[in-house]
Amino acid sequence: MAAAEQIKSLIKSFSEGDNSRFYATAMQIAAAEARKGHQELAEELKKLIQDSKKLKIKESKIKRLAVNPAQKELNDLLEFSRPDDKLKDMVLSMKLNKSIQRVLDEQCQIEKLRQHNLFPRKKLLLTGPPGCGKTMTARVISNELSIPLFVIRLDGLISRYMGESIAKLRLVFDTMKEFRAVYLFDEFDSIGTNRSQGNEVGEIKRVLNSFLLQIEKDDSNSLIIAATNIPENLDEALFRRFDDIINYPLPTEEQIFKYYKREFLNNKLINNNVLIELSKKSIGLNFSDLEKICQDFLKNIIIYGEEESSLEFLFEVIDSRKTSF
Numbered sequence: 440m441a442a443a444e445q446i447k448s449l450i451k452s453f454s455e456g457d458n459s460r461f462y463a464t465a466m467q468i469a470a471a472e473a474r475k476g477h478q479e480l481a482e483e484l485k486k487l488i489q490d491s492k493k494l495k496i497k498e499s500k501i502k503r504l505a506v507n508p509a510q511k512e513l514n515d516l517l518e519f520s521r522p523d524d525k526l527k528d529m530v531l532s533m534k535l536n537k538s539i540q541r542v543l544d545e546q547c548q549i550e551k552l553r554q555h556n557l558f559p560r561k562k563l564l565l566t567g568p569p570g571c572g573k574t575m576t577a578r579v580i581s582n583e584l585s586i587p588l589f590v591i592r593l594d595g596l597i598s599r600y601m602g603e604s605i606a607k608l609r610l611v612f613d614t615m616k617e618f619r620a621v622y623l624f625d626e627f628d629s630i631g632t633n634r635s636q637g638n639e640v641g642e643i644k645r646v647l648n649s650f651l652l653q654i655e656k657d658d659s660n661s662l663i664i665a666a667t668n669i670p671e672n673l674d675e676a677l678f679r680r681f682d683d684i685i686n687y688p689l690p691t692e693e694q695i696f697k698y699y700k701r702e703f704l705n706n707k708l709i710n711n712n713v714l715i716e717l718s719k720k721s722i723g724l725n726f727s728d729l730e731k732i733c734q735d736f737l738k739n740i741i742i743y744g745e746e747e748s749s750l751e752f753l754f755e756v757i758d759s760r761k762t763s764f
Contacts, residue, residue, distance in 0.1 A: 462488055490585070513614060515595035516607055520588045522578035529572060529579060530690065530698045530726070538685050539576060543583050546662070560682040561662045562654060564627075566670040567687030570727025573666040574625060576685075580662060581621040588621045589614075593629050597646065605649040612653040615661040627665035628672045647674060654680045695721050695729065702733040708750060720757050728760045 465488050473481035526539060545552065545559035552559055565573040581588035591611060597604050615622055624630070630646050651674075654663060665681070667673060678684060690698065696718040703709040709717075721729060735756045 462491075513610065516592055516611055517614070518590040518592055520578075520581075520590070522582045522588055524575055524578040524582050526579050526583060529575060530694045530701075531572065532691075532694070535572075535685065535687065538683060539579065542580065542662075542683070546580075546584055549660070561660075562657070562681045562683075563662070563664045564670075564678065564681040564684045565664060565666040565687060566684065567668070568689055568725055569668050570725030571687040571689060572726055573687055574623070576687075577621055577623040577664045577666070580664070584621075584662075586620050586662075587618070588623060590623045590625060593624070593626060597630070597643065602645075604646045608646060608649050608653060612657060612659075615657065615659040615663070619660045621662045621664060624663070624665040627667045628669050647677075651676055651680060689723065689725055690729070692718050692722055695724070698726065698729050699733075702729075713750060717753070717757070720754060721761075724757075724760055732756050732760060 465484065469481045469484035469488070472484065526536070526543070529536075531539070542560045542563065546561070549559055565576060567573060577590075578588060596607050596611075611622065630643060630650060657663065665677075696714055699709075699714050699717050699721075703714070721732070724732075732753070736753050739752055
């Protein structure tokens with residue numbers, strides 16, 4: 440185990456953003472473990488350090504994207520993040536879990552597939568009610584593949600000037616070729632609306648036509664994810680442009696039970712019988728609602744103490760969530 444001084448140095452350098460000292464200390468710890476005969480641990484630490492350095496270099500390059508006036512627009516178009524969500528943290532049906540895992544497995548075997556002139560799944564359309572895991576799926580894929588997540592700001596994409604929106608969209612797709620990442624078009628129906636609807640703005644139709652063209656010819660190593668709550672409003676031509684269309688329904692009673700059981704694991708008030716009752720009461724809510732319910736109960740415990748945080752309060756919170764829509 441690392442010496443106390445090394446651990447303190449590691450924490451201090453991390454908090455101060457001193458990467459050089461952080462990596463140097465980490466390597467010292469790895470070397471010390473090797474000398475003690477803990478070779479497997481030492482090699483694992485070295486690999487973690489090397490992977491971390493590569494990620495830092497990649498992030499540094501991404502942050503320097505805006506090198507000319509055209510690319511400066513990317514600041515208004517792309518929201519960068521490095522998620523830490525994991526697939527095992529999601530409460531999903533077996534079918535949904537397999538769909539996401541299939542994407543990850545194919546992406547991890549890109550070179551092997553290409554040797555057989557095959558290509559991994561990389562263009563996904565996620566549909567379903569709000570709060571059911573579509574955005575989190577993009578975050579999970581980003582983290583599991585150790586690549587960044589870019590959320591496309593659609594408010595920055597659509598312009599009232601003819602042709603400007605198309606130029607911005609082309610810039611986004613050009614960036615996909617240069618920087619491998621997950622690119623999420625959230626609330627995709629705002630640009631993917633059916634072109635046959637006569638009341639649509641002309642610029643929106645032109646953007647949709649441009650998107651269809653760009654996604655058709657995209658040959659980058661990036662992943663394109665579009666998410667929508669109202670797939671019935673999407674233009675029919677969009678559906679065949681995606682490798683997979685994955686639907687996210689509201690959680691079942693069984694999934695709600697699993698979610699509550701995980702969140703209330705250490706709460707003495709909530710046993711299996713209570714969990715069953717809570718799950719039945721919560722049918723019709725989405726995962727976002729369930730998260731807020733758990734947070735409200737936890738905040739109530741922190742502020743008023745466990746004695747005042749009764750099960751009655753918890754059921755009232757569930758009722759308030761169900762009557763708010």
